[in-house]
Amino acid sequence: MFSVRMRAEKNKKHISGAENLVEKTKIQTIVSGLVDRALSHEKGEPDLINITVETLKIPIKKVTSLPLILTNVENETEGKKLARKLLLELGIPALCIEKSISLLEKGPAIGENMRGAIIMDLKGNRLETDKVRGIRVSRMDITEEAANELFNALSVSGLSSYFTNISEALILATKVESVKGTIAELCWSDDPSYTAGYVASQKMGYIRIPHLKKKGDPFGGRVFFVNNIDHGKYITEMEQTPVLVTKFRGIIELFGKK
Template sequence: MRASRIENSKEIHISGAEGIYEFYELEKFLKKFFKRAIEHPKGLPDKIVFTLEKIKEEIQPVEALSVKTVFCESSEEAQKVINEHLINLGISEKAITVAWSVIKGQKMRGATLIDYLTAERLEPDKERGVRVSRIQMDKKRRMQVLKKIKNLSSEPQRVIEAVTIASKVAFCPEVVAEICVSDNPDYTTGYIASKEHGYLRITNIKKQGENTGGRAFFVKTPLDIEKLIKFLEKTPVVVL
């Protein structure tokens, strides 16, 4: 589901949701997603798009990243903690700078792919970016994550969706790490994720009210970019 508003003749994304379900569950989830779209704090959307696709491929199992919360008092502290982590993973300072400039600059629906050493941006469409899709978290794992973040997030469903995305991304051998900042001005917890350190939730990653945000994936080259994008966007996975 994708809900958007039209502002100054431009379509602005306001909420979205997705999952992999059995046929008999569809009606229940369509209603749930519709409710989410129309109950958004920003008010009614101008457009809601539902897409249903039959999955014919095998659903690939992917291990869930471990989840930890790192408490930071300010966005300056958060940025310092994140940069230190990324540098320890071998990511170059210029790649980190490019990631922050994309996240704090243009609004992209998808993620930017950045060469972790040269800082070159590799996504073919710089406006759209790469959108991680066809994902679902297994029910048992979802319960575990919800228990882990109890009282630590005002929007537990947002955390589940983010851990699901991050686990699919980190599963790719070409990906060194991911950084994500929500574009929701009221949601100030973001994360960095990697195979080594798991999913690290970072509080106060941005200041309240800032409406910029986005995702950056640091990748190793050479790589088969089409194959990576196809996996992220099209291969169905269940996060266990």
């Protein structure tokens, strides 16, 4: 198996990224698709596309996805209210919640989006070594069977058009929450046209919130709330251990939850 990863940027600013775990026979097809994706991103045509193809040297960790929980909010104010409530229920201090939301609203990398994620402890300290790059969760994918289960479930819920967004986020959140020391994750997209985000945890699952920012807002990112981690081991597992989602745990709809 190989890890195939794409990163695209323009004027040294991150535009998009994606990755897959694939067999040798599928490498060319996957690479072509990733290049097409980089060239057609809503943030514009990149001036640099980096493709990495690497043999997996660490055994693949096979996992079941977090359950996907759908919520319904009318706007970003309601969405952030719900996110705050969920994070408080998960034991994240209010100070950390407000700091993380503020960072994602304003651009956590000195007013710009980060390529990776923020790591925040329960005192509100940022633990990532590089405050611009952040921590890059990498080497992950979903099996075709599990992806089909997810697509069919999203189709029933009227969300099949968001399959790529939801699938990639669910895979990432599932890996993040499988790593010891992670309590929860807060994320919303930095794509201007996509307003959705989520709160994820082993305790509650992947809770999708359709509005966590206004349409057209170019800022977003993700924050991992952690406790008692071995910093080096934590980052190594996030960035190096390959994870394959082999089963989709299903959808729960919580319409009207505020």
